[in-house]
Amino acid sequence: MFGSDGGLDSGSANLLPSSSSPWHNIIVTGSLIDDLGIGFRNSFKRVIGNGANTNFWNDYWAGTFKLSERFPRLFRLENYKECSLMDRIVGSNDAAVRRLNWDWSRVLTGRLIHQVVELADICTSIVMDVSKIDSWSWSLSSSGCFSVRELTGIIEDHGLPSVNMVQESLLNRLVPKKLEVFVWRAIKKRLPVRCELDKRGIDLHSLRCPLCDDELESVDHTLIFCKHALDVWDRIYSWCGLGNFLNLSIGEILRGNSPCNMSCIGKTxxxxxxWVGAYFIWKNRNNKVFRDKIRTAPVTLSEIQLKSFEWISNRLRGRKLDWLTWLTNPSSYFSL
Ligand SMILES: [Zn+2]
Incomplete structure (x- = not known):
């Protein structure tokens, strides 16, 4: 699984026995993270300690190759093909006094002598620390230790390619940054709905919408066309006095479809x-998938009203929103 430089091997997915294997999913997920320009799969590096947990012939401890592939004839003559580094290099941190402990099935002759000399050079040049066990280091963290929390932060930083977002007008100063990231991912079809996961080779028992079970679960279906989403959008449009909800694509909605009588700030x-509406529809979908709970459209609308009030009023400089006006006539803020 770990690639030639000690990182996760991008070609390894082909070697996995089944696409339903957890490792298959992990590697595909690694690939999705790499798509953000993070270099996740190459971020795990082997740190050699005493060599006890490193396979001498088949781990990438010596550089960008396996010894079994670099020295196939010697490997055929190895008596114990699963031997560890510690089995073959009898250790000292001082490479000059290391002892090499071979176990061949016959006496080496001819060219094999030259090959074993080359192999010995590799073994004596490796840096070891025999007082420690072998470990992995995660190069994306200054501590070297992998943590989901740190990875989440890195993904959030990379998931917001600010230049692209400015170019595509996907910035809105009235909402938290996480909503900008969400909107960008929704428009780029990078939300992990079932159809998108399926396109990326992840096996799922069903591709149907977990909320309605009527259609395949695409980003547009989840955020707009699902009957649960439509119910919420109808209520948002009604609350804001904007008439009937138009069945637009998620890109058209999130990029902005404001009526021309709105002021510049009103459009924002x-x-x-x-954006808050789409975000809470998505949260509702995740509640169903991960907690088997679903909120009704009126409850979801209440959450949208409350959270949009909180986020917008905290960021709208020079203007104060009034909660009662917000609830009963939010369109009065569209002409600010
Ligand atoms: Zn649905």
Whole structure:
């Protein structure tokens, strides 16, 4: 699984026995993370300690190759093909006094002598620390230790390619950064809905929408066309006095579809409400998938009203929102 430089091997997915294997999913997920430009799969490096947990012939401890492939004739003559580094290099941190402990099935002659000399050079040049066990280091953390929390932070940083977002007008100063990331991912079809996971080779028992079970679960279906989403959008449009909800694509909605009578700030306020709406529809979907709970459309609308009020009023400089006005006539803020 670990690649030629000690990192996760991008070609290893082909070697896995089944696409339903957890390792298959992990590697595909690694690939998705790499798509963000993070270099995740190559971020795990082997740190050699006493060599007890490192396979001498088949781990990438010596550089960008396996010894079994670099020295196939010697490997055939090895008596114990699963031997560890510690079995073959009898250790000292001082390479000059290391002893090499071979176990061949016959006496080496001819060219094999030259090969074993080359192999010995590799073994004596490796840096070891015999007082420690072998371990892995995660190069994306200054501590060398992998943590989901740190990885989440890195993904969030990379998941927001600011230049692209400015170019595509996907910034809205009235919402938290995580909503900008969410919107960018939704428009780029990078939300992990079942159809998108399936395209990336992850086996799922069903591709149907976990909420309605009527259609395949795409990003557009989840955020707009699912009957649960439509119910929420109808209520948002009604609350904001904007008439009937138009069945637009998620890109059209989130990039901005404001009526022309709105002011510049009003358009930003309306776009912020739409983004909060899509975000809570997505949260509702995740509640169903991960907790088997679903909120009704009126409850979801209440959450959208409350959270949009909180986020927008905290960021709208020079203006104060009034909670009662927000609940009963939010469109009065569309002409600020
Ligand atoms: Zn649905």
């Amino acid at each position: 306020v309306w776009q912020a409400i739409e």
